[in-house]
Amino acid sequence: xxxxxxxxxxxxxxxxxxxxxxxxxxxxxxxxxxxxxxxxxxxxxxxxxxxxxxxxxxxxxxxxxxxxxxxxxxxxxxxxxxxxxxxxxxxxxxxxxxxxxxxxxxxxxxxxxxxxxxxxxxxxxxxxxxxxxxxxxxxxxxx
Amino acid sequence: xxxxxxxxxxxxxxxxxxxxxxxxxxxxxxxxxxxxxxxxxxxxxxxxxxxxxxxxxxxxxxxxxxxxxxxxxxxxxxxxxxxxxxxxxxxxxxxxxxxxxxxxxxxxxxxxx
Numbered sequence: 001x002x003x004x005x006x007x008x009x010x011x012x013x014x015x016x017x018x019x020x021x022x023x024x025x026x027x028x029x030x031x032x033x034x035x036x037x038x039x040x041x042x043x044x045x046x047x048x049x050x051x052x053x054x055x056x057x058x059x060x061x062x063x064x065x066x067x068x069x070x071x072x073x074x075x076x077x078x079x080x081x082x083x084x085x086x087x088x089x090x091x092x093x094x095x096x097x098x099x100x101x102x103x104x105x106x107x108x109x110x111x112x113x114x115x116x117x118x119x120x121x122x123x124x125x126x127x128x129x130x131x132x133x134x135x136x137x138x139x140x141x142x143x
Numbered sequence: 144x145x146x147x148x149x150x151x152x153x154x155x156x157x158x159x160x161x162x163x164x165x166x167x168x169x170x171x172x173x174x175x176x177x178x179x180x181x182x183x184x185x186x187x188x189x190x191x192x193x194x195x196x197x198x199x200x201x202x203x204x205x206x207x208x209x210x211x212x213x214x215x216x217x218x219x220x221x222x223x224x225x226x227x228x229x230x231x232x233x234x235x236x237x238x239x240x241x242x243x244x245x246x247x248x249x250x251x252x253x254x255x256x
Contacts, residue, residue, distance in 0.1 A: 023154055036145070036152035038171050042188050049188050053251070062192040067153040067164040074159060080202065083163040087196035135194075138163075 008077050009142050012119040018076045018109040023068050025060055025094065026102035033064045047098070055093060062090040065105065065132055069123040072109040073138045084118065085139035092132045103127060109138070117143060146205055161203050167195075169203070170231040170244040173213035177229060184252075185227075191249045193226065199242035208236045216245070225250040 030044050039061055042049040050058045066088055074080045096103050106126045113120040123136040147157035149165055178185050203209070210233070217228040231244045 029152070032152040036149040037168055038175075039167075040187075041190065043191075053188060063164055063167050063195065064153070066195065067149075067162055067167075070163045071153060071155050074155070074163060078159065080160040080163050083202070084199050085197060086163055087194070089194040090192055 009082070009119075009140075012111050012114055012121075012140075012142065014111055014114055016111040018072050018111075018121065020106055020108035021068065021072055021075070023105050023107065024102050025064070025096050025105060026100070027058065027096060027098050029102070030058065030060060030064070030096055033061055037061065037063065039063070055095075057095040057097065059093040060096050065090075065094055065125050066136070068105060069107045069109075069125045069133060069136060070138065072107050072123060073121050073140065076109075077140065082140040083138055084141055086137070088123070088136035089134040090132070091134040092127070092130050094127050094132050105132070112137070114142075117141065161205060163197070163199075163202075166197055166199075166203055166233060166242060166244050169209055169211050169233050170246070173211040173231045174229065174246070177213055177215065185250055186253065189251045189253070193247040193249045195247075196245045197242060198245075200240050201242075203233070203241060207241070209233050209241060210236060223252070225252065 034040050034044055043053055043055060043059060044061050045058060047058055070086060109121045109123045111119055112122040118139050118141055121138045123138060125133040146161050146165060150157040150162050153162055155162060178187050212232045214230045216230050219226040227248045227250060229246055233241045
């Protein structure tokens with residue numbers, strides 16, 4: 001274990017805010033994630049099918065947003081192997097327009113519980129003013 | 144290589160290990176057998192992911208050879224939609240448990256013509 005990581009785990013105090021990540025999603029991001037994850041649901045790349053399904057546009061894979069949010073924890077700790085639990089709800093779709101600029105997500109986290117064995121970090125994912133994940137919690141081991 | 148591709152698709156650094164949501168790639172293989180089962184009558188484009196919960200006994204690591212066992216835990220009807228809760232148990236081929244991925248999907252059935 002590196003000294004840095006040890007310090008970070010020791011510093012997990014309730015109320016501590018983790019550094020936020022700003023991440024821009026474009027249609028290319030969705031194609032890359034589809035290929036990497038194997039999730040080829042056409043609502044993530046076809047305007048025609050997204051429209052037919054009553055969606056406001058092509059939407060990002062929920063697990064893409066969830067994976068981005070988890071980076072708040074892994075990049076701060078520098079160690080993905082400490083994560084023993086991760087749960088979340090997909091509360092709002094993230095519409096990704098077919099533009100150069102795409103859409104920006106802001107991912108952040110706050111330590112909300114600490115005991116001897118574990119710490120819980122509650123994550124927030126926002127697209128503009130909207131919260132797109134609900135009840136998003138990561139549990140990490142402290143031992 | 145698949146792990147590195149997945150890490151890059153999340154804008155992350157592939158050298159930082161297996162992303163904690165990589166288990167979804169394993170779980171999705173099991174979901175495919177559920178979505179594609181003609182008896183269940185589901186259609187992928189009519190499915191939206193509602194929630195997800197991972198519990199890990201130990202992290203997935205590059206080089207693991209794993210199995211995924213899917214159980215449909217619950218199906219509820221709500222407002223003409225089906226809420227399907229499925230649980231995928233991930234283990235090594237030597238039966239060492241690695242973790243569980245529980246997901247709820249919202250399926251909108253095909254309109255009756």
